[in-house]
Amino acid sequence: MNITIVNFKGGVGKSMIAHQLISGYGFNGYEIDPYGSLSDRLPESVLRVDIQEKKIEEPKKETIFDFGGFDDVKLDQAISYSDLIVIPFIPTLETIQGTVDTLVRVASANKPILMVPNMSQKENDINDAKFVFEETLGFEIEMFPIPMSVALQTAINENCAVGDLSKQGGIKAYAYKKSSKIIDDLHAKIREYENL
Ligand SMILES: Nc1ncnc2c1ncn2[C@@H]1O[C@H](COP(=O)(O)OP(=O)(O)OP(=O)(O)O)[C@@H](O)[C@H]1O
Ligand SMILES: [Mg+2]
Structure with missing residues (x-):
């Protein structure tokens, strides 16, 4: 399966999720972000797509499209190759609008959308965001929260991959195991959208 990770808002965890899915579960990556470092970090599995390119080729292996925090002409094409759109966001009032813009922009493609409230401090903020998104779109939307984590x-x-850290043991093993399970669960959730 292919996955588009997008939010026009920066710093919401797009590349973190891409990095963990690629390093932990054998995905390839297309980095569509001239300011990103994913292709430098994982050069064997991530291809940097030049910002000048108008098109991207359909990937031959399971691929994550990691977009930067802006709209890009290649977004529609990436989505057309994707089984799922993942939209990470930080659930605070100040940042919800940028995420709504992204949501409205991608919703017309009629692909499944998974929202990922990331680094949230309060459960209530997640529920408020869910309400705003569903009011805007007119349909229910699935959420998979990821807490802020040093691991x-x-x-x-x-x-x-955080899963590799959790295998090391030692004093921090518990924290690593907790985060490793969250990323494992996220991966399992994503797989529910495979071949839908
Ligand atoms: N759940 C988390 N816990 C701790 N740190 C996190 C978490 N999610 C993301 N981060 C960190 O927050 C920073 C911003 O995340 P990231 O680079 O993935 O955002 P992005 O959406 O890809 O940003 P950009 O739009 O600039 O590409 C990074 O240092 C990342 O490692
Ligand atoms: Mg990024």
Whole structure:
């Protein structure tokens, strides 16, 4: 399956999720972000797509499209190749509007959408965001929350899957295991949309 990860808002966790799915579950990646570092971190599995390109070729292996925090002409094409659109966002009032814009922009493609409230502090903020999204779209939308986690940031810094950290044991093993399970569950959730 192919997955488009998008939000016109920056810093919401798009590349973190892409990185963890690629390093942990054998996906390839297309990095459609001139400011991104995913293709530098995982050069074997991530292709950098030039910002000048008007088109992207249909991937031959399971691929994650990691977009930067802006609209791009290649977004519709990536979505057409994708089984699922993942929209990470930070559920605070100030940042919801950018996410609504993204949601409205991609909803017309009629592909399944999974919203990922990331680094949320309060359960209530997630519910408020869900309400706004569903009011805007007129249909229900699935949410998969990811908490703020030092283990995830460590996995990014060490350029590995959080699942690999959790196998190392030691004093931090518990924190790693918790985050590893969340990413495992996210992957399982994503797989529910395969061949839908
Ligand atoms: N759940 C989390 N816990 C801890 N750190 C996180 C989490 N999610 C993301 N981060 C960190 O937050 C920062 C921003 O995330 P990331 O780069 O993935 O955002 P992005 O949406 O790809 O941004 P951009 O639009 O600039 O491409 C990164 O340092 C990332 O490692
Ligand atoms: Mg990014």
